[in-house]
Amino acid sequence: MTPRGLPNAWKSLHKRGYRPILTKAPLNESLAAALILMTGWRHETPFVDPLCGSGVLPIEAAWMALRRPPGLTRKRFGFQGWMDYDVQLWTALRDEARRGVGRTLPAPILGSDLRGDAVAFAIDNARAAGIGRLLRFDKRDVRDFRPPEGPPGVILCNPPYGERIGEETDLIPLYKSLGEVFAQRCKGWTAFVFTGNPMLADAIGLRPAAQIPLYNGKIACRLLRFELE
Numbered sequence: 001m002t003p004r005g006l007p008n009a010w011k012s013l014h015k016r017g018y019r020p021i022l023t024k025a026p027l028n029e030s031l032a033a034a035l036i037l038m039t040g041w042r043h044e045t046p047f048v049d050p051l052c053g054s055g056v057l058p059i060e061a062a063w064m065a066l067r068r069p070p071g072l073t074r075k076r077f078g079f080q081g082w083m084d085y086d087v088q089l090w091t092a093l094r095d096e097a098r099r100g101v102g103r104t105l106p107a108p109i110l111g112s113d114l115r116g117d118a119v120a121f122a123i124d125n126a127r128a129a130g131i132g133r134l135l136r137f138d139k140r141d142v143r144d145f146r147p148p149e150g151p152p153g154v155i156l157c158n159p160p161y162g163e164r165i166g167e168e169t170d171l172i173p174l175y176k177s178l179g180e181v182f183a184q185r186c187k188g189w190t191a192f193v194f195t196g197n198p199m200l201a202d203a204i205g206l207r208p209a210a211q212i213p214l215y216n217g218k219i220a221c222r223l224l225r226f227e228l229e
């Protein structure tokens with residue numbers, strides 16, 4: 001049976017329900033949420049992903065800022081079949097969580113991507129996540145990226161890292177540009193890059209203030225932090 005055919009209660013908890021089809025090299029939703037938590041972003045400053053693909057980082061960031069629990073619209077959980085499942089307690093907890101969801105974001109959350117189809121997909125996903133009117137996605141090459149006016153915030157992205165031989169060399173200019181854009185236009189911001197390729201990480205050309213080792217499935221990756229003073 002395919003995951004699509006599984007009854008709701010059996011579907012993995014990382015499947016939030018807003019991203020029906022997968023684009024190339026998407027981040028799984030729970031890894032995206034973990035990366036956002038690791039940045040230490042506190043919701044009152046802007047959050048930007050200039051290589052947003054399907055929009056998972058801005059969407060997860062917005063749900064956090066709105067205090068919206070990720071399983072809120074899930075119809076059924078596995079524990080609801082347990083012998084001692086307490087329907088009243090669950091209903092009370094779920095209703096309390098629903099009442100606590102905010103309606104507006106404290107600061108802008110933005111995404112952009114070179115590909116128009118990725119941007120259209122991110123917009124659809126944000127709508128499916130119930131936050132279409134709160135987020136902004138634009139089609140833009142990261143080389144033309146400028147952070148929004150106002151107080152600095154957090155940039156978090158996972159650029160492509162070339163899983164096939166030969167691909168990584170083609171990606172060196174992209175990583176180099178990322179470093180130039182950070183250094184020249186993003187003063188005061190904190191930028192995070194999640195990548196599975198140390199050679200491409202070096203091509204950014206900036207010294208990371210921290211490197212957190214992580215795995216994306218089987219791929220050893222690092223979350224690099226750049227303080228753009």
Ligand SMILES: C[S@@+](CC[C@H](N)C(=O)[O-])C[C@H]1O[C@@H](n2cnc3c(N)ncnc32)[C@H](O)[C@@H]1O
Pocket residue numbers: 023024025026027028050051052053054055056057112113114115118140141142143158159160161174
């Ligand atoms: C690994 S994917 C990002 C995945 C995304 N976090 C997700 O889960 O869907 C990398 C993204 O970078 C985008 N990209 C590649 N080169 C770019 C460029 N020069 N400017 C902006 N986006 C670019 C690709 O279109 C792709 O969507």
